[in-house]
Structures are given as structure tokens and as C-alpha cells.
Amino acid sequence: MGKAAFLCDAERCIECNACVTACKNEHEIPWGINRRRVVTINDGRPGEKSISVACMHCSDAPCMAVCPVDCFYKTADGIVLHSKDLCIGCGYCFYACPFGAPQYPQAGNFGSRGKMDKCTFCAGGPEENNSPAEFQKYGRNRIAEGKLPICAEMCSTKALLAGDADDVSSIFRERVVARGFGGDSWGWGTAYGNQNDS
Amino acid sequence: MPRSSERARAAEPRPAARVPSPRFERRRKRRLRVAIGALSLSVLLLAVTLASFVTMADAQSVRPPANAVTNSTPDATGMESVPGKITQPPARADLWRFVGGDRGPDEEGFTTTVSIPNKLSATLVQPFGEEWRLLRRGPLPEYGLIIPAAMILALAAFYLIRGRIRIEAGPSRNRIRRFGGFERFGHWLLAVSFVALALTGLNLLYGREYILPLIGHEAYSLTAWWGKWVHNNIAWAFMLGLVLIFVMWVGRNIPHRRDLVWLMKGGGLFSKHSHPDAGKFNAGQKLIFWSVILLGASLSLSGIALLFPFQTGLMGKTFAFFNDIGLSLSFIGIDVSQPVTALQEMQYQTIWHAAVALVMIAIIIAHIYIGTLGMEGAFDAMGSGDVDLNWAREHHNLWVDEVSARTSRRTPAE
Numbered sequence A: 001m002g003k004a005a006f007l008c009d010a011e012r013c014i015e016c017n018a019c020v021t022a023c024k025n026e027h028e029i030p031w032g033i034n035r036r037r038v039v040t041i042n043d044g045r046p047g048e049k050s051i052s053v054a055c056m057h058c059s060d061a062p063c064m065a066v067c068p069v070d071c072f073y074k075t076a077d078g079i080v081l082h083s084k085d086l087c088i089g090c091g092y093c094f095y096a097c098p099f100g101a102p103q104y105p106q107a108g109n110f111g112s113r114g115k116m117d118k119c120t121f122c123a124g125g126p127e128e129n130n131s132p133a134e135f136q137k138y139g140r141n142r143i144a145e146g147k148l149p150i151c152a153e154m155c156s157t158k159a160l161l162a163g164d165a166d167d168v169s170s171i172f173r174e175r176v177v178a179r180g181f182g183g184d185s186w187g188w189g190t191a192y193g194n195q196n197d198s
Numbered sequence B: 001m002p003r004s005s006e007r008a009r010a011a012e013p014r015p016a017a018r019v020p021s022p023r024f025e026r027r028r029k030r031r032l033r034v035a036i037g038a039l040s041l042s043v044l045l046l047a048v049t050l051a052s053f054v055t056m057a058d059a060q061s062v063r064p065p066a067n068a069v070t071n072s073t074p075d076a077t078g079m080e081s082v083p084g085k086i087t088q089p090p091a092r093a094d095l096w097r098f099v100g101g102d103r104g105p106d107e108e109g110f111t112t113t114v115s116i117p118n119k120l121s122a123t124l125v126q127p128f129g130e131e132w133r134l135l136r137r138g139p140l141p142e143y144g145l146i147i148p149a150a151m152i153l154a155l156a157a158f159y160l161i162r163g164r165i166r167i168e169a170g171p172s173r174n175r176i177r178r179f180g181g182f183e184r185f186g187h188w189l190l191a192v193s194f195v196a197l198a199l200t201g202l203n204l205l206y207g208r209e210y211i212l213p214l215i216g217h218e219a220y221s222l223t224a225w226w227g228k229w230v231h232n233n234i235a236w237a238f239m240l241g242l243v244l245i246f247v248m249w250v251g252r253n254i255p256h257r258r259d260l261v262w263l264m265k266g267g268g269l270f271s272k273h274s275h276p277d278a279g280k281f282n283a284g285q286k287l288i289f290w291s292v293i294l295l296g297a298s299l300s301l302s303g304i305a306l307l308f309p310f311q312t313g314l315m316g317k318t319f320a321f322f323n324d325i326g327l328s329l330s331f332i333g334i335d336v337s338q339p340v341t342a343l344q345e346m347q348y349q350t351i352w353h354a355a356v357a358l359v360m361i362a363i364i365i366a367h368i369y370i371g372t373l374g375m376e377g378a379f380d381a382m383g384s385g386d387v388d389l390n391w392a393r394e395h396h397n398l399w400v401d402e403v404s405a406r407t408s409r410r411t412p413a414e
């Protein structure tokens, strides 16, 4: 795989939340943590649109740049992962992330955060692939099993695309040509730096 | 006995019974009034702070304003328009600019919603994160090094030129009480907590660059984890210390005309034989006092906002206030007429907290210098609490006069 990428086709997303549910189930995500969420624009009004959002695994990842303990790393596929053993729960990645992806269980006194949790592109973490320790901290490692992220696999309308950036964008381009409208690939430019696409 | 701490130790043996003069009584009452006033002021400030928790940042609402377009004809969706209610549909390009984060919801009447409980997550893109990242990776740590470094250089230059400021008349054998036990407790509570907060804070700002490469990821992460714990918890000691010194010393730190003279003479710091008049606190100390109080209060407020994420709206209120009085912050790239989102609130607070802390660190470096290495006899004031009488005469002559006048009134002639 080249560069891992997500794309949500807003012309197709019907806000069924299958991706959210699939993610929660696959990784046994605790209450209050949402690695993926669906945002609806102009809910209940003509022209309503929905977009499923999670960590986009940015090319020049802001979270990586600001983490004070430098706990992020990038896999060969361009997936942005982090080590929960190193994370101190400072919340800085959330302040830098354009998509609001990092999540925190509240832990400790006052409002202090626990170790950060976010979408892993179903690629686990630094532990051994599919070990119980990896599953417990980061969820299942589907990439190691040769599978793509569960959210996109489960998408009822195939609005959410996940995979190699080139594949994803060519599928999307074909669709746009076929239907003749709706060529906005939301978030793509912000995450992967091609400003023409945003 | 609030003022008993200043009894001159050098004085004759104390008489068995002390009858304070009426004048002394009046002054004592006045000081008491100032102290009570200060205490109620700080309680009031605390109450205001707590009250601001309750009111969440107004700007975080994702609902459209009352005048927003709430009914619009669709574009290319085939729905019929309702006569009489037709308004221009927002152009599609606008919609995509909006969800790309370029516009606020209020501007175009767009709304975003989520069905999960965390309503803050309805924001699709927050472009300010990029600015925050640039600030945190660029100017903040850069100026953060320059300001304290400039202070250290200035002090080193001062030391080389002026040397240690000696007691001109030489040490006397007599000592005079300057700070009582409780005053020193307040000072050291503030001082120790400040140093702990400064070190753990600097660790988070500079550690990744300067400490992590030395000790490795695991050890550094552990340091940062405990540093965060210490920082979050010691903050309360700092706030308590701040309230204590404020209440104890504010009465003595009201600016006075003689402070101007003191400042014009550079406090006598730059010339060997000049000792401008000063009371218990000279103008330099008053400046330190007020900087610590103001910067410390600001640090406490921003710190509380960071300890309780998304609970306060102080930055938004401050900007709204600036907007009301027509003060523009456009020269630092802040448009005060725009609402501040709950997330921006936090982002501004982290930057502000660090910037104020770095300035305060520079000021405290100077304070530590003059209280230890820079001036002979100064440390005793906060060490044993008793200072050399000659030192006191040179640097706080009016205070010495005041204390000895009081003592001699209290001590009838033999």
C-alpha cells in the first residue's frame, strides 16, 4: 500500500452510523470514546449532508509535531499511530488536530486526561501484531491480517472509502464523472496536502 | 499581634506590660482594615473565577443565530420551494468552504450536528489548530528562551560591573526582625511551588528537544508524566501562597511618591553611596510584588482553565470586552470581533499560560539574584527573618525609623 487514506463521499453518506458502530465493536472501544463520528450538516433541512470523520492519518501530521513526548510514529503505509505507554495525556494533539480525532478517557483528578485514543486505521500499535496487549490498548490489527479498516468495509452505501490514496481517489473520480456532480472530497486537502481537492 | 514581628531585637529587654499608644492603635486598626479589605477582594476574585466555570463558552453553540437562514430552497435536489418562505440557498461552494473550516456556522446559517453525546465533536475542521501548532513550535519556545536568557545576561553584566552589593557600613552586631514565621511560610510556599511549576512546565515545552534525546523516550515520558502530575497538584499550593502574600503585604505595597524618586535614582543599585528613602518595601520590591500578583493571578486563571478543559470562557470574555471598548488585537493576528470557540479557548489558554509563565520566570530570576548573590544581607530577611540593622538602615531607612519609633514608645526609658 502506498499512502493510507480515508475519503467520505458526502453525496452517499446517509448517517446510518454503521462505521461508528463497526469501529466500536471491532476494537471494543469504551464508553465515551469515539474514534469515528458522523457529522451532519444542516440536519433536517434541504441539502442536508453527512460526513463520517475519524483520524485522517495526515501526511504532515500536526499531532505528531506537537506531542511533547514524541509518542507518534508513522508506518510504512503512512498510518499515524502512537504509543499509549509514552502518552502522558496532555491533550496537545487534540489542540493541533484539524479533525478533532484524538479522544481521552477522563482519568485522574480535576479534568486531567488519560492516555490518548484515536483511530488506528485498524493497524494497532507498537506492540506485537495482534497480541493481547496490542488488542487491549489499540484494538484489532486488521492491516496485519491483510484487511482494510472495518468502518469502510461495513459502510452501507460505500460512502466511506479507505485504502491506498491513489485507489481511493480514482474510485471517487470515477463516481464523480459518472454522476456528474458532488466532486468535493471533504478533508482530503487538509489531511493530505493537495489544496486543489479540498 | 500583627506587627509584633517587627519588634527590634536590638532593643532593651522588654517591659512586663505593654500599653500601645493611641496612635499605634489607630495604625494597627488601619492595617487590619486593609488586610480585611484585601481578604474580601481575593475571596471575591475567587468567586468570580468559580462562577465563570458555570457559564460555558457561549461561542461553542452550533445552533444558528436567530437571524440565520433556516429555510432555503434546495439546489438540484428536486424539492419544491415554499412560496413566501423562499430565501437564497447557500451556494455549494460556500458550503464546502464552511465545512472545510474557513467560515463559522453563524456566518452562513450552516449547522453541524452529531448524534453522540459529545456535542463539541460536531466541528468538522478547526483551522486554528494549524496556527496553534506553528505558535507552539516556533515563536513560543523561541521567545521563551530569549526572554529569560536576556535577563540572565543582564544580571551577569550587572554582577561584573557592580559586583555584590555590600552593606556599606559593614555588618552590625544588631539584628532587626523583618518577616515573621507566617510571612516566610507564605513566601516559601509560593517560591517552592513556583520553582516546581516552572521546571515541570519548561520540561513540557523544551523537553522533547533538549531532554528526550539525552534520556530516551521511556525515561522522558515517565518524567513528563510525573511532571504533569506535580504541575496539576502543586498549582493549588501556588494559588494559596499567592493569596497569602497578597493579603499579608498588599497594605505595604501601595505605590507612594517616594517610589518615583527611588526609581529615578535606580534604587541606588548603580552607584555606591546612594541609598534613596524606602519604607518596608522599596519601589523595586513593590514592582516585584505587583508583577507576581498580576502574572501569578493570570497564570492561576489560565491554569484553572487548563485543569478543567472546556469549562471556562475567559478568553472569549476577554476578547468580547476588548471588542466592546474598541481595542483591536489585529496586530497579533487576533480578531476580537469573532466568537471564540470552546476549543480556541483552550488553545489560547495554553499559549497565554506559557507566555506569562516565561515572563514571570525571567522576573523571578532577577528576584532570586538580588535576594541571594546580588546583595549581602538580603537573604536573611526570608531566611531567619532577622536582618542586619545596618543593612536595614541602608535599604529600608524609613521602615527602621518606624520600627524603632514604635519600639521606643513601647519601651519606657530606664
Ligand code: SF4
Binding pocket: A054, A055, A056, A057, A058, A061, A062, A063, A064, A080, A093, A096, A097, A098, A099, A100, A101, A102, A118
Ligand atoms: S487527523 Fe488528527 S490525529 Fe489523525 S493524523 Fe491528522 S492530526 Fe493526527
Ligand code: SF4
Binding pocket: A063, A066, A067, A068, A069, A070, A071, A082, A086, A087, A088, A089, A090, A091, A092, A093, A094, A102, A115, A116
Ligand atoms: S495527549 Fe498523548 S499523544 Fe497527545 S500530544 Fe499529549 S502525550 Fe502526545
